[in-house]
Amino acid sequence: MTFSVSPAAQLTAHDAPLLGVNIDHVATLRNARGGAFPDPVAAALLAVEGGADIITFHLREDRRHIRDEDVARLKAAIGVPLNFEAAVTDEMLDIIVRTAPEHVCLVPERRQEVTTEGGLDVVGQFDRVRDACARLAQAGSRVSLFIGADPAQIEAAARAGAPCIELHTGPLAHAWWDRDASALQRERERLAHGLTLGRSLGLRTHAGHGLALSVSRPPAAQGATEEGPSSTALVAAMADVAELHIGHALIGHAVFVGLKQAIADFKAEAIRARRAAA
Ligand code: PXP
Numbered sequence: 001m002t003f004s005v006s007p008a009a010q011l012t013a014h015d016a017p018l019l020g021v022n023i024d025h026v027a028t029l030r031n032a033r034g035g036a037f038p039d040p041v042a043a044a045l046l047a048v049e050g051g052a053d054i055i056t057f058h059l060r061e062d063r064r065h066i067r068d069e070d071v072a073r074l075k076a077a078i079g080v081p082l083n084f085e086a087a088v089t090d091e092m093l094d095i096i097v098r099t100a101p102e103h104v105c106l107v108p109e110r111r112q113e114v115t116t117e118g119g120l121d122v123v124g125q126f127d128r129v130r131d132a133c134a135r136l137a138q139a140g141s142r143v144s145l146f147i148g149a150d151p152a153q154i155e156a157a158a159r160a161g162a163p164c165i166e167l168h169t170g171p172l173a174h175a176w177w178d179r180d181a182s183a184l185q186r187e188r189e190r191l192a193h194g195l196t197l198g199r200s201l202g203l204r205t206h207a208g209h210g211l212a213l214s215v216s217r218p219p220a221a222q223g224a225t226e227e228g229p230s231s232t233a234l235v236a237a238m239a240d241v242a243e244l245h246i247g248h249a250l251i252g253h254a255v256f257v258g259l260k261q262a263i264a265d266f267k268a269e270a271i272r273a274r275r276a277a278a
Helices: 024-033 040-049 068-077 090-099 126-138 151-159 170-177 181-200 231-236 248-257 259-277
Strands: 018-022 054-058 082-086 103-106 142-147 164-168 204-208 243-246
Touching: 018 204, 018 248, 018 259, 024 040, 024 054, 024 248, 040 054, 040 068, 040 259, 054 068, 054 243, 068 082, 068 090, 082 090, 090 126, 103 126, 126 142, 126 151, 142 151, 142 204, 151 181, 164 181, 170 181, 170 231, 181 204, 181 231, 231 243, 231 259, 243 248, 243 259, 248 259
Parallel strands: 018 054, 018 243, 054 082, 082 103, 103 142, 142 164, 164 204, 204 243
Antiparallel strands: none
16 A cells, blocks of 8 residues: 655645644654653654644643643744644633743633544633633734634634634544545535635634545545545645644654655645645
8 A cells, every 4th residue: 555645845835825733643642651752842843844834732731642841842942833722721821821832723622522623612702712812912922713614603703803713624524534525515615615704804714623635544435436635635725724734644644654754745735736726
């Protein structure tokens, strides 16, 4: 089986979305044995060498992967913008302000979830999110809100004063993994409308969660012909996506091809998709 999808040749394009590489899964692997290896900070440095535009990490309340000391080490070591994902809690806001990352992405968090399962409910906790946006802007971080492609949430994000939103691509990614063509079409349209609305409200629009390359998806049942583009390509092709944030499938792909090649493969996929759509 061939895992790599492109040479790591010329992989920059002005029009392609920036790639934020989420390194949480390296920390998960480290923590599985309780030692220091593999080190997520070393992985982040390698990711930057491989072309990551942004390093993303999520400091969860339960510290299940990234830990406080990782955050301090990332801040000291990494030369590209850090994107600090966190829940809207007083504890996290204090740590973010102390860390002063270039970017912050506010996410919902439930203790029992496997990963970030839904978008932030900006409508339902408007005052809290608005105050967090103001505090983080004051501290010099660019704030993004991770929300579903739901018009009410997008409009609330703009009213809350966030300069950016990251639209949750989980539903689209699930439909793609499941080869559910009608759900995929519906989610593509929902995402496209969300991006358009966000841009019309003056927001910078990002996308992420669950995105993958076709080499990672198990083959279709015999007889199926049309495979279509990868979920990464489908989203990268949308001109309003300024940044893609990808973790699990990229780190998974790296198991087979190495981290630098995995980043090259995702970047090449995004660039190809954007150019083809232009
Ligand atoms: N964006 C946000 C806000 C996330 O919380 C996550 C998951 O940590 C991702 C993107 C990346 O998702 P995945 O690991 O499925 O690529």
